[in-house]
Amino acid sequence: MTLAKGCILCYQGAKMVLFVTGRCHRSCWYCPLSSERKGKDAVYANERRIESTDQMIREAEAMSALGTGVTGGEPLLCIDRVATYCRALKKHFGKDHHIHLYTAKAPSEEDLLTLRGLVDEMRLHPPQECWEDILNSDFIRSAKRAKELGFDIGIEVPALPGLSHLIPALPYLDFLNINELEWGETNADGMRLRGFELADGVHNAVQGTREWADELLKNDNVHWCSSAFKDSVQLRERLKRIARNTARPFDEVTDDGTVVYGVLEPDTGTIAECTNHCRDELGEDCYAACGDHIEVAWWALEELGDHLAGKKYVIERYPNWGIIVEVTPL
Numbered sequence: 279m280t281l282a283k284g285c286i287l288c289y290q291g292a293k294m295v296l297f298v299t300g301r302c303h304r305s306c307w308y309c310p311l312s313s314e315r316k317g318k319d320a321v322y323a324n325e326r327r328i329e330s331t332d333q334m335i336r337e338a339e340a341m342s343a344l345g346t347g348v349t350g351g352e353p354l355l356c357i358d359r360v361a362t363y364c365r366a367l368k369k370h371f372g373k374d375h376h377i378h379l380y381t382a383k384a385p386s387e388e389d390l391l392t393l394r395g396l397v398d399e400m401r402l403h404p405p406q407e408c409w410e411d412i413l414n415s416d417f418i419r420s421a422k423r424a425k426e427l428g429f430d431i432g433i434e435v436p437a438l439p440g441l442s443h444l445i446p447a448l449p450y451l452d453f454l455n456i457n458e459l460e461w462g463e464t465n466a467d468g469m470r471l472r473g474f475e476l477a478d479g480v481h482n483a484v485q486g487t488r489e490w491a492d493e494l495l496k497n498d499n500v501h502w503c504s505s506a507f508k509d510s511v512q513l514r515e516r517l518k519r520i521a522r523n524t525a526r527p528f529d530e531v532t533d534d535g536t537v538v539y540g541v542l543e544p545d546t547g548t549i550a551e552c553t554n555h556c557r558d559e560l561g562e563d564c565y566a567a568c569g570d571h572i573e574v575a576w577w578a579l580e581e582l583g584d585h586l587a588g589k590k591y592v593i594e595r596y597p598n599w600g601i602i603v604e605v606t607p608l
């Protein structure tokens with residue numbers, strides 16, 4: 279099997295996800311975008327909302343990114359923004375910083391010329407209704423032209439009925455990726471309407487979609503990307519990279535790449551008095567004063583309990599001040 283270069287870096291968790299807009303010209307029933315992002319013209323680097331190329335570079339540095347996947351929404355609706363962000367990445371990290379871009383449009387000559395030298399790999403998402411006649415679609419015309427201009431070119435689609443119609447497109451592509459169909463908050467009604475069910479209670483995978491891909495998967499340059507892989511390898515490896523660069527000495531890094539620490543909100547005494555106590559009891563590396571509270575090695579919270587009264591809890595979150603996964607009161 280030939281994996282796209284973007285996928286190889288993704289396996290290492292080394293790709294930053296650059297979400298350039300939640301706007302899209304299409305309204306696919308299976309669209310996995312969250313309601314927080316769908317239709318909103320906002321930019322995110324990984325899970326962090328950003329407003330400048332500098333903020334993006336900081337996020338990429340925090341994870342020692344070797345590449346970036348540009349996604350949306352529809353990135354080509356804001357192609358100037360895409361060019362600006364990709365130019366900043368190539369300038370900062372060098373031309374070897376690998377960039378792939380998803381689009382549900384067939385890029386025009388002008389689009390391709392704008393992105394040449396900035397994007398290395400194009401991943402086209404032709405709508406399901408044009409799969410049956412894919413060779414006569416604009417997507418194959420774009421694929422041929424993109425190849426001539428030096429892009430790596432592939433198709434990336436969700437697992438839906440009719441995938442085998444895409445077999446004639448393979449000679450024009452470097453790869454074809456099939457994403458396992460995923461259940462989400464915004465497409466749940468569409469899933470139920472079509473009689474789909476979740477495969478298990480752990481992942482978001484929809485039951486029975488792999489068989490639609492069977493014919494296509496007999497070809498060498500076709501790759502199946504499972505929902506479990508996205509959760510348990512791609513995301514976890516990316517979080518671990520960020521945690522390696524950003525965790526404080528007292529943060530515990532879990533096998534999932536999240537960080538765990540304790541919080542003390544003192545009832546009595548000033549923060550300075552409490553930090554003095556922490557320093558004496560635990561040593562300099564085991565705590566940090568953070569405004570009106572103290573963050574501390576989670577295992578030390580109970581020890582402090584007898585001497586420092588207050589609200590105490592343990593936080594598990596994505597590294598580098600990412601989303602909070604769990605708060606456990608003590």
Ligand code: SF4
Pocket residue numbers: 302303304305306308309310311350351352382403
């Ligand atoms: S093209 Fe992509 S972002 Fe746009 S509606 Fe379809 S799945 Fe959602």
